[in-house]
Amino acid sequence: MGKEVILSVKNLNVNYRVYEGTMKVIDGLNLTVNMGEKVGLVGETGCGKTSTLKSILRIMPQNCIYSGEIYFEGNDMMKMKSDKMRNMRRRNISMIFQDPTSALNPVFTIRDQLYSVIRNSIPERKARNKREVEKIAEKALKEVYLADPQRVLAGYPFQLSGGMRQRVCIAMALATNKDLLLADEPGTSLDVTIQDQVLRLIDELVAEKGLSVLLVSHSLGVVREMTDRIYVMYGGNMVESGPTKELFKEPLHPYTVALLDCVPKLTGEGIRATISGEMVDYLNPSKGCRFAPRCKKALNICHSTKPIQNTVGSSGHWVACHLYE
Amino acid sequence: MKRTLWSVAALIGLSILIFSLSRMLPGDPARMALGPRAPEYVVEELRVEMRLDQPLHIQYGYWASGVVRGDFGRSLMTRRAVSQDIRAYLPATIELVIFAATVQVIFGIALGVLSTMYNGRWVDNIIRIVAYLGIVTPAFVFGVIFLLIFGYLWPILPAAGRLSVEPAITGMTTVDSLLKGDFSSFFRAISHFILPGTALAMNGVAQLARVTRSSMVDNLKSDYVDMAFSQGLNESKIMFKYLLRPSLIPSVSMMAMQFAILFSNAFLVELIFNWPGLSRYGVNAMLYKDFNAIIAVVLVLGIVFIIANILADTIIALLDPRIRLQAGKGA
Numbered sequence A: 001m002g003k004e005v006i007l008s009v010k011n012l013n014v015n016y017r018v019y020e021g022t023m024k025v026i027d028g029l030n031l032t033v034n035m036g037e038k039v040g041l042v043g044e045t046g047c048g049k050t051s052t053l054k055s056i057l058r059i060m061p062q063n064c065i066y067s068g069e070i071y072f073e074g075n076d077m078m079k080m081k082s083d084k085m086r087n088m089r090r091r092n093i094s095m096i097f098q099d100p101t102s103a104l105n106p107v108f109t110i111r112d113q114l115y116s117v118i119r120n121s122i123p124e125r126k127a128r129n130k131r132e133v134e135k136i137a138e139k140a141l142k143e144v145y146l147a148d149p150q151r152v153l154a155g156y157p158f159q160l161s162g163g164m165r166q167r168v169c170i171a172m173a174l175a176t177n178k179d180l181l182l183a184d185e186p187g188t189s190l191d192v193t194i195q196d197q198v199l200r201l202i203d204e205l206v207a208e209k210g211l212s213v214l215l216v217s218h219s220l221g222v223v224r225e226m227t228d229r230i231y232v233m234y235g236g237n238m239v240e241s242g243p244t245k246e247l248f249k250e251p252l253h254p255y256t257v258a259l260l261d262c263v264p265k266l267t268g269e270g271i272r273a274t275i276s277g278e279m280v281d282y283l284n285p286s287k288g289c290r291f292a293p294r295c296k297k298a299l300n301i302c303h304s305t306k307p308i309q310n311t312v313g314s315s316g317h318w319v320a321c322h323l324y325e
Numbered sequence B: 001m002k003r004t005l006w007s008v009a010a011l012i013g014l015s016i017l018i019f020s021l022s023r024m025l026p027g028d029p030a031r032m033a034l035g036p037r038a039p040e041y042v043v044e045e046l047r048v049e050m051r052l053d054q055p056l057h058i059q060y061g062y063w064a065s066g067v068v069r070g071d072f073g074r075s076l077m078t079r080r081a082v083s084q085d086i087r088a089y090l091p092a093t094i095e096l097v098i099f100a101a102t103v104q105v106i107f108g109i110a111l112g113v114l115s116t117m118y119n120g121r122w123v124d125n126i127i128r129i130v131a132y133l134g135i136v137t138p139a140f141v142f143g144v145i146f147l148l149i150f151g152y153l154w155p156i157l158p159a160a161g162r163l164s165v166e167p168a169i170t171g172m173t174t175v176d177s178l179l180k181g182d183f184s185s186f187f188r189a190i191s192h193f194i195l196p197g198t199a200l201a202m203n204g205v206a207q208l209a210r211v212t213r214s215s216m217v218d219n220l221k222s223d224y225v226d227m228a229f230s231q232g233l234n235e236s237k238i239m240f241k242y243l244l245r246p247s248l249i250p251s252v253s254m255m256a257m258q259f260a261i262l263f264s265n266a267f268l269v270e271l272i273f274n275w276p277g278l279s280r281y282g283v284n285a286m287l288y289k290d291f292n293a294i295i296a297v298v299l300v301l302g303i304v305f306i307i308a309n310i311l312a313d314t315i316i317a318l319l320d321p322r323i324r325l326q327a328g329k330g331a
């Protein structure tokens, strides 16, 4: 099985300069997505999921300092000139933002925003043809099951429901042919049934269009059905990764185990356990395992030395934890 | 509709207030008008003619019924009908203020955008420092400095007075010269505006640059701008369309306020540049206790402010669909 890599992130570091000093958020992160693969990136709030996605597209805020290598189909995007990078965003990679309400411009119609994305991503000769652009827009809105495309197009974001806004954002991301989809917690801001519909919709469209996907979520339960492989992230570090089935069958890292306890079980009373303890202090992160202050199994070495990745078995499952060295 | 009624009510309130105040001030306008050497019986006659011997509400009634017919009474200072004076002086000030406001909008917003594009770099820092200076320096100081530099040291621009264009159709030199199709007069008229108009505009340029910058820099961090970049839209389209439009809303509110400030600052600038405008007329009227003129000037300015605010609200509604479409539902 010759797996072709579409995206590979190597040794990514992301720091934010803030008033109190420098927050060292993402710390030497590695990640790959193979062609046609659906990969989940899971971790609790603030662990750096959005930062990772934004670094891939190089749309970081001003106070951010980042370094590393990010290869898309073999080309290092970190070294690309800005116009070449722009072309990648136009033609190859799409991102669905975490909050569809704030991701849509409040003072322009959906038509304006959707058309400008479409015009920007298709060949110029086609972009000048108004009928063509209209056709693509209508098709994109139908694909996300928006029943009345004309009404949606004429409206402003504030006139649509949360679920409709989310669908519009998906339509924007998938209106033209792309290779890789970065989906940042799609549907989290919506209620559970609609979130479920949204995820199914993305799953369906991705399969239809043959995209590779990096799907971000704070919950393992959400990515379970949709992904082939999962990365578990804690405090800016990857702590465990493996095929989805195997990770659920045999979670190794204490953090992954704790995360799985948060997934509501069918038999359970629906009470979600949360992991006790505080988030990582990014201003002064510990030299050892970043999970150590909250880990019930922590050893002495955990506080002083960073664990390395230990491969377990032959399916590509690995874990970064001193317990498995 | 509701707004128009409110505006009318505000104007009536303003007229009652200013009328009563002017009548309650110490000093006898009839005596002031005739001078200290006029015999007492002549002063008394004028007092009766001006109805100063009647109760306040009667005086107001007479005055208000005149105003409705466009009659503000006679000015003690110029001895002409106040309405005639206003017709003579208002166009000059309106023209100056509109010129200044245009300078403010163009340069204030341009500097704000530039500052945002170079956010955190030296261009931005220089603009911000200059803007601080621009805010703390009063308009008349700019006036004096401009007058010194361009009037005396390097006289390339007209430093005093205003072009007169005959026949005066609207009283605004630029409009009249254009109506006549006389472009050379038009450009000469404009050249007379540059020094006083720019001096008057400076504070507002600085304020507007600051407001525009801070609102743009805030929105630069927004998800919708991130998303526009993630879609690979080109930078100038994002800056000038998707970022600028939502960011302009505070700038427009600021401009409405600036418009009022322009009229009050216009006084010293008109004095420095010998500009025959309404602000100068109004202040002279106050010094002279020329009540009819004072009240008329205040009322005219009140009307101008109301128009400026309605204009600002209209522009904001155009910029922001949330206001435009929801206001329609509410009223």
Ligand SMILES: Nc1ncnc2c1ncn2[C@@H]1O[C@H](COP(=O)(O)OP(=O)(O)OP(=O)(O)O)[C@@H](O)[C@H]1O
Binding pocket: A016, A017, A018, A023, A025, A044, A045, A046, A047, A048, A049, A050, A051, A052, A061, A063, A098, A218, A282
């Ligand atoms: N522009 C910024 N300036 C300073 N700190 C930032 C900035 N952006 C993010 N951070 C910090 O970096 C950390 C990671 O943020 P990020 O948004 O990547 O997390 P996340 O995993 O996406 O969380 P969530 O699930 O809440 O979306 C957080 O602690 C956040 O406070």
Ligand code: SF4
Binding pocket: A253, A254, A255, A289, A290, A291, A292, A293, A295, A296, A297, A298, A299, A302, A307, A320, A321, A322, A323
């Ligand atoms: S390395 Fe140590 S502290 Fe970190 S997860 Fe493993 S046992 Fe816990």
Ligand SMILES: [Mg+2]
Binding pocket: A049, A050, A051, A098, A184
């Ligand atoms: Mg996030």
